[in-house]
Amino acid sequence: MTRFLRQYTRLAPVPLAPEVLLHQADEPIGLWEDTERGAGTQQPPPFWAFAWAGGQALARYVLDHPELVAGRTVLDLATGSGLVAIAAARAGGTVTANDIDPLSLAATEANAAANGVRVTCAGGDLLDGPPGADVLLAGDVCYSREMTARVMPFLRRAAAGGALVLLGDPGRAYLPREGLTARAAYDVPVTEALESTTVRHTTVWQV
Template structure:
């Protein structure tokens, strides 16, 4: 049912900075958010319906440097649309797991994986107090609030301490940590101006130490 909702209320279109990948995307966030709440239950904003800057930068980096993930297990944390998970699978990662707490997000990730002819496993739930066994952990656009950053950063640092490759895509959000990160790449990523107030975001790919 959710898969049908995704396909009915979005359009499949190429990602601006990663045109090799197409996603089911929404033209207007408020209208879509209202539709997700028609069942009567409050829903989080439809973050899954847009290609955010951090995810686009991370996806671009993986496709340009497939050796980072090829043949390795990957967890895409807070997957949103599934863009980063799809890019990892396209780059040769296996298995790839897309994780989120929003069932609409995982439905979008499933629809987008099918549209791009790749295999992505889905895991719904909060993993931030666990220690997943993936060799690579990817996180796009996760430092958008103080509360989220306070939980995500220890999780990512624990993973890096276990020897995981941990990569973060971020366009300079307010709660990106000031230390413990190594910049691996930087891009000017096209974004939706109505959401970001600018047509491009200077976005970095960071490795967590």
């Protein structure tokens, strides 16, 4: 991970949440190819190396409304770079960041250290188990039909059990709108190489 961070990323402020610094990549393809070469097998995209629109919006919302997470246990699902987890930690939450990608968790640890906050990292797939937190945060998780079909029931169970569940989404095609209440919206600067645009209109939804 140290080699990837040095070779492909630079520590820079997040556009919509400049209070947070992340190791961010400018060019996704070379990084993705290198992670696959290093692993010797097909790897997921390097979600951990970019500040995705849904995560940026959710981080901004949490930073602007710290009372939502302060003093509460928080699970950041599919944490990617750790952006949302770091924002929640800055806002006073006791935060666990979850991802199935070990590189994501390593990047989250490095990013949390760069921001001087404490985030507990948890690997593995949690979607069949209990939510186990007062607040669930999920940024940009509805990017595929398969992911949406698994993550939305988990988030709805958490909400039904009394957790505050917030979802940041930039209009992905698979997001189901039923049972969602819009809490905020932002025009989020994004990486054109990933999104084919420079700005994504992004909504923070409560489940």
